Amino acid sequence: MKVHPTPFEGVFELIPRIFEDSRGYFFESFRAEALESQGIQINWVQENQSYSQAGTIRGLHFQKKPYAQAKLVRVIHGKVLDVIVDLREDSKTFGQHFSIVLDSKINNALFIPEGFAHGFSVLDTAIFMYRCSNYYNKEAEGGILWNDPELNIDWQVENPILSEKDITWPTLEEFKRHTGGL
16 A cells, blocks of 8 residues: 655545456555554544535535544545645644545545545545544534635535535634634
8 A cells, every 4th residue: 555645744645556357356445554654543433434426515524622533535436526624723734725536446545634624525426435533523513614715625516516514614714713723
């Protein structure tokens, strides 16, 4: 498994080695020592899966301390544009976003440490899986408005399908005014 750094400190793309033959393919979708090689040791406690039709946008979500979550995300089927926003107030990339295509054809994954808002747009109907380092807690839930003009994220989706909750999150500026960061 290859581990590639991103422009954001602590965020890594993981690309597995895929073994194919006439029967199909095999690959390791998770290997603890791949993250440990980057100084990351996490006890994953929850794994979630969602199915979304093309055009759906989910996010931008996070969990506040003490329920903050690191995540390891990947697509089991389909393709998404995965998006993170750095909410770590002491980070040099605070308030910036990063996006990457996660595609079941290459089976890449993204490791996201605590302190990020996370979301994705569905480019091709997808089954999305993510491991979490902490349990979900409804009272600790937070979010940033998906179409915040300050972030100016190109979700690569026209006429997005959104939840009621995702259209009511505060902007990044409102978030900064009320909390300062995660």
